[in-house]
Amino acid sequence: MVEIRINTAAPEEVPTPLLAVGVRAGASPPGRLAEVAAPAISGGDFSGREGETALLYAGGAIAAQRLLLVGLGEDGPPSPEALRKAAAAAARRARSSGAREAALVVEGGGEEVRAAAEGALLGLYRFSRYKSNREAGDALEKLELLVDGAREEEARGGARVGRAAAAAAALARDLANEPSNTATPEYLAERAREIARRHGMGCTVLDREGIGEEGLAGLAAVGRAAQNEPRFIALEHRRGGEAPPVVLVGKAVTFDSGGISLKPSSGMEDMKFDMSGGAAVLGAMEAVGALELPLNVVALVPATENLPGGRAFKPGDVLRFRSGKTTEIVSTDAEGRLILADALSYARRYNPAAVVDCATLTGACVVALGHHASGLMGNDERLISEVRAAGEAVGERAWPMPLFEEYTEQIKGDVADIKNSGGRPAGALTAGAFLKEFVDYPWAHLDIAGTAYTKKDGGYRTKGATGVPARLLVEFLIRRAEEAA
Numbered sequence: 001m002v003e004i005r006i007n008t009a010a011p012e013e014v015p016t017p018l019l020a021v022g023v024r025a026g027a028s029p030p031g032r033l034a035e036v037a038a039p040a041i042s043g044g045d046f047s048g049r050e051g052e053t054a055l056l057y058a059g060g061a062i063a064a065q066r067l068l069l070v071g072l073g074e075d076g077p078p079s080p081e082a083l084r085k086a087a088a089a090a091a092r093r094a095r096s097s098g099a100r101e102a103a104l105v106v107e108g109g110g111e112e113v114r115a116a117a118e119g120a121l122l123g124l125y126r127f128s129r130y131k132s133n134r135e136a137g138d139a140l141e142k143l144e145l146l147v148d149g150a151r152e153e154e155a156r157g158g159a160r161v162g163r164a165a166a167a168a169a170a171l172a173r174d175l176a177n178e179p180s181n182t183a184t185p186e187y188l189a190e191r192a193r194e195i196a197r198r199h200g201m202g203c204t205v206l207d208r209e210g211i212g213e214e215g216l217a218g219l220a221a222v223g224r225a226a227q228n229e230p231r232f233i234a235l236e237h238r239r240g241g242e243a244p245p246v247v248l249v250g251k252a253v254t255f256d257s258g259g260i261s262l263k264p265s266s267g268m269e270d271m272k273f274d275m276s277g278g279a280a281v282l283g284a285m286e287a288v289g290a291l292e293l294p295l296n297v298v299a300l301v302p303a304t305e306n307l308p309g310g311r312a313f314k315p316g317d318v319l320r321f322r323s324g325k326t327t328e329i330v331s332t333d334a335e336g337r338l339i340l341a342d343a344l345s346y347a348r349r350y351n352p353a354a355v356v357d358c359a360t361l362t363g364a365c366v367v368a369l370g371h372h373a374s375g376l377m378g379n380d381e382r383l384i385s386e387v388r389a390a391g392e393a394v395g396e397r398a399w400p401m402p403l404f405e406e407y408t409e410q411i412k413g414d415v416a417d418i419k420n421s422g423g424r425p426a427g428a429l430t431a432g433a434f435l436k437e438f439v440d441y442p443w444a445h446l447d448i449a450g451t452a453y454t455k456k457d458g459g460y461r462t463k464g465a466t467g468v469p470a471r472l473l474v475e476f477l478i479r480r481a482e483e484a485a
């Protein structure tokens with residue numbers, strides 16, 4: 001990752017190959033930067049529109065060689081989202097210019113610096129480990145954030161949080177972008193052990209045998225045909241004394257072929273992203289460790305492939321979960337809820353204060369909300385509001401959806417208690433209703449099928465895995481830690 005530094009020097013006096021500054025529509029940059037910008041603004045080459053950039057040669061008027069103007073749009077002080085986008089645009093432009101370092105003027109305090117750091121770091125993210133010829137212009141090593149000297153302390157705090165949140169999302173992106181021939185369940189377990197070692201967390205990993213002994217019937221069934229064995233990963237951050245923990249649960253199907261209910265082959269390659277929930281949870285734990293949050297936090301990641309084969313579970317099969325509840329398999333492609341059911345039951349032993357699960361669970365959620373919000377369900381209005389507010393704050397929007405009794409009716413089983421598919425109507429909500437059968441604590445569920453990865457490269461959300469909802473989870477936990485303090 002590019003190094004982010006806080007500097008309190010006056011922008012016009014910073015010697016740098018590229019100085020970037022956000023400019024609102026109709027406004028000018030501060031001080032002598034305005035002189036450099038004036039011809040471009042009066043000449044109509046730059047209007048301050050959101051996302052617009054103009055690269056100018058400073059010609060000795062300021063210490064920087066070039067001045068990059070970044071549009072912040074029309075109304076009022078820019079939102080954190082506008083700042084993340086502007087910082088991403090600035091950092092990418094700095095990189096493509098070939099500069100090794102750059103500086104960015106940040107007006108404001110901790111919140112603004114955090115947004116700028118996150119935007120810049122995430123905008124620069126690339127998954128390039130399999131490219132033989134790394135793309136040119138990867139020279140950018142250092143980005144200085146120029147802040148008002150009076151707010152230096154705040155700015156340093158903001159940069160620290162921004163760095164940690166960006167690292168969480170970057171780790172989530174790395175894990176999810178990694179193809180399934182590398183990112184196996186054991187690979188995820190090894191990454192979790194590393195996080196545990198780095199931050200002094202507890203880590204337990206169950207293999208196929210342990211999964212059987214623990215009665216994790218969903219994970220055992222889904223993973224039965226796979227050569228790459230399933231794993232159940234539990235990562236424990238203990239810095240909250242005796243307080244009950246927050247438990248994060250993340251679906252990690254490292255490849256979802258659909259199993260015997262095989263998916264169509266077109267687009268199936270995207271099913272390497274079906275472990276994005278687990279990736280986000282592990283990413284969030286990295287930040288929890290780095291920030292030493294004074295909380296107890298547990299991450300549970302059921303990890304498996306979903307493949308057809310002679311040993312595969314089949315439509316019509318009945319599974320008996322540890323809780324005693326039975327489920328009849330309508331589709332082996334509705335596998336996510338089976339492994340989440342195990343993790344949600346497992347969570348009960350912690351007597352959790354709250355459980356938040358995230359999963360690329362249903363195509364129906366993509367139909368409902370597209371790629372612009374995760375589906376948000378649960379059994380506790382306060383927790384749902386908390387999760388929603390955290391997502392809004394970091395630009396990882398989650399939208400509440402109902403879990404009416406009727407959706408539970410829709411998954412009543414014919415030969416078993418419940419069935420693992422309620423058919424096409426309200427597919428995201430019957431999946432939520434299925435999970436609800438396994439919780440008896442405050443719980444929220446995020447369906448990230450539409451938000452976990454993207455085809456479009458733009459702003460701070462780069463093509464491939466987005467890392468959603470790692471930053472949402474980090475923000476949620478930071479707020480919980482502040483509340484507890």
Ligand code: BES
Pocket residue numbers: 256258274331333334335336360361362363364366420421422423427449450
């Ligand atoms: N992993 C998929 C959901 C998914 C679909 C994620 C599209 C990302 C993009 C999940 O396991 C699945 O296959 N769900 C089925 C459920 C159905 C069989 C009840 C679906 O959505 O079609």
Ligand code: MN
Pocket residue numbers: 256258332333334335336
């Ligand atoms: Mn599936």
Ligand code: ZN
Pocket residue numbers: 253256274333335336360361
């Ligand atoms: Zn799946």
